Structures are given as structure tokens and as C-alpha cells.
Amino acid sequence: MKSRRMFIKSALTGIAGSALFSNLEARPLVLPAKTTLASPDNTESYWEMVKQQFPFASGLYYFNNGSLGPSPTMVRSATNEYRKILDEFPSRYMWGDWDDEKETVRKQAAQLLNTSEEEIALIHNTTEGMNLIARSFDLRPGDEVILADHEHTSGTIPWQVWQETKGIKLVKPVLPIMPSSVDELVSIYKKAITPRTKVISMCHIVNTNGMILPIKEISELAHKNGILVAVDGAQGAGMLKADLHDMGCDYYAASSHKWLFSPKGVGIFYARKESQHLLKPLIVCKGHTDKTIRRLENYNTRNLPEVLGLGAALSFHQLIGSDKIEARTFELKNYFKSKFEGNSKFRFKSPASNQLSAGIQVLEVVGQDVNEVQDKLFNKYGIDTRPMATFGLNGLRISLSIYNTKTDVDYLANALKDIS
């Protein structure tokens, strides 16, 4: 990078003199503004202030973070600035001048997930990460991959497309929508394991009803049996603290555009040091033989302003803090649930305990079709949620995120009561 800067400097000085070069000095990056976000305050007015960081379309009450997260203003501004800088001197920033900044983002992601930066690749989304894993293996006929019935298509289709034609067996345990304990879930996975099992691919948090799956327990079980664990972290990263070394999985793919509020089309991929050599880049181009994890993220020209925007999103997350975000998520969940206590017109379809669900709750309005409830909620009240009809849920998937205040939750609960 330095030699490229020197080259540009001498080339430009030679052609047009130092006055021209001085206009072309590397543009400083816009660092996220220090705000009162970092305050220890935990009052409702603090969370109102957090909400102000996320301007929404007028009249919209957004409870649909599980589908896609918004970016706060500082992330939008930083990303726009990166785009501007890039467009002022495209070749310079795309190939070389932002190498250090990209490494900083990798470090920030590693810090968030408690991993080494040598275990983090900056990719586009969870779908890519799950494809990367499934594509890497050359499984033999009869080898088995465990994929529970609640897995997202991003986790299942890659196994079907890249591996099923080879005669592998996809083992699909059925998960209860309301498990009573972690042990109940672990025992379901345990029963699905056979001597032919090679991989368990599972969500950190399922997108259907927000159930948290016991990654740590399953990873321990799997590793005792020589099985790899691939985790779809699309709904986990950013909502819950994720210490991946402690969780022990081999791979973790996350879409930072959900609960980390990054620009769209960026994601974080983790591969445990010991399991990294098994992975092959999905796209091969210059850099594919790199011995480090960087070989998994080379696409030649790519969305660098968004990747650096992820850095701004990680800074935003750090300013508030993972502990505080996780605690607020549970606070909102329990506040929301308390609004329907003892009310027979409603039925929760997400497991109650904090070990088994967090910021995604599915709620059925008893006796009403979920699609009609969702329409009414949006058309009359401006509330966006996701209807979930599969697995007999017939409930609204309500995402509770840090920009949803208790006043917003009151508004949602009252609207639902009106509809019921």
C-alpha cells in the first residue's frame, strides 16, 4: 500500500508538480462521531435517544428487524462518505489504499465475536457463508448432514444442491416449537447422530419463531463424535453476545445487515483456526492461494464502502456495548410478553425462557388468520411485522430491537388488542 502511494506521489509530481499531488493526498476516513451513546445511562430517555439514531419512513413502526435491519445515521453517513471518496479516485481506493482500514474492520468483527482476526472473513451475507461451507466438502455417498426442520433455506439449499447429488443423506430432526429446556433440544440432535454424520448445520436463532439453539452443547457433542458444526448466525450476531470460542462451533456465518445494522450486502464469516483448512473459496481469483482466511473473501472489485461501513456499524455497536444491547433485548421481550399475560385471545409461539428465545417473538391472535392480522396491523397502524404461517405458527413474527422503545411496544400491544 505504502509503495503504491509513493508511486502515485512520484508519478503525479513528475507530471504535474507537487501542487496537483497535494489535492490527491489520501482522503482521511470519516470516523463515527462520538456521541452520548457510550453513556452508562439505561433509562427510557437513553433508549429514546438511541431510537433517534434510526430515522424511519414517516408513520412507520418497524418490528421487522429479523427480515432486515436499518442502519443508524452515523453508519449511513460514513458509508456515503466512503462511496464519495472511492468515486473521487476509484482505482486507488479499490486496490490498496484501504487495505489497512479493511483489516481494522476484521479486527472489530473479531473483537465482537471473541475470535482471532485470522478467523474472520468479510463476506456478503449468511447465504454466501453457508454456500461456502457446503461447497467446500466432497462428501461420499451415505455420509450424513444433520439439518433440523427449522433451518433457513440459506442453510439447507446449499447442501441439497452441492452435495445431495453425490448420494449424501440429509437427516432432518423435527424440533418442537416450544421446547421446555436446552436438554430437550440437545437430545433431539443427539438421537440424529450416527457413525455416518459428518456435519451438523444449525441456526444460532431460528428465523421461524426465534428459538435459540444450544450451539455450545451441540458443538461439544459433535466434536466428541468427530463431526463439524456449521452455524447460521443471521439472526444471532448483534442481537446476542456471541463468544464463538466459547460456543465452540467450527463455522459461523452472519449477515451484519440484520442485528448489526450495517450497510446491506455485507456479512461476517468465522472459521475456527483448526477447521479453516477444510474450506475452499467459492469464487477463485487472484489471492485464492493465500494461506490466510483472506482467500475466502476475494472477488476482485467489491463493495468496499459497504465493508468499511460495517466498521462504522461495529463502532456503533461498541459504543452502546454488547452487554447492554443483549440486556435491553431481554427487557423488551419481557415487557412485550407482560402485555399479554393471562389474555386468552393471544398465544405465544416462541419458547418463554431467556435461554430459548430473545428478540424474536411469535404471537398468534387466536382464531384469526395471521396474514389478515398482519395486513390490518400495517394498513391501520403502520406497524411492520412478518407473518409466519409455517409449522402451524399462524403468528406474527415480532422483532424487538434496540430502536424499539417501550412506547412503541405499548403502541403495538394496544393495536393488537384492538384487532383481537
Ligand SMILES: Cc1ncc(COP(=O)(O)O)c(C=O)c1O
Ligand atoms: C436464519 C436465517 N438464515 C439466513 C438468512 C439469509 O440472510 P441473507 O439473505 O442475509 O444471506 C436469513 C434471512 O432472513 C435468516 O433469517
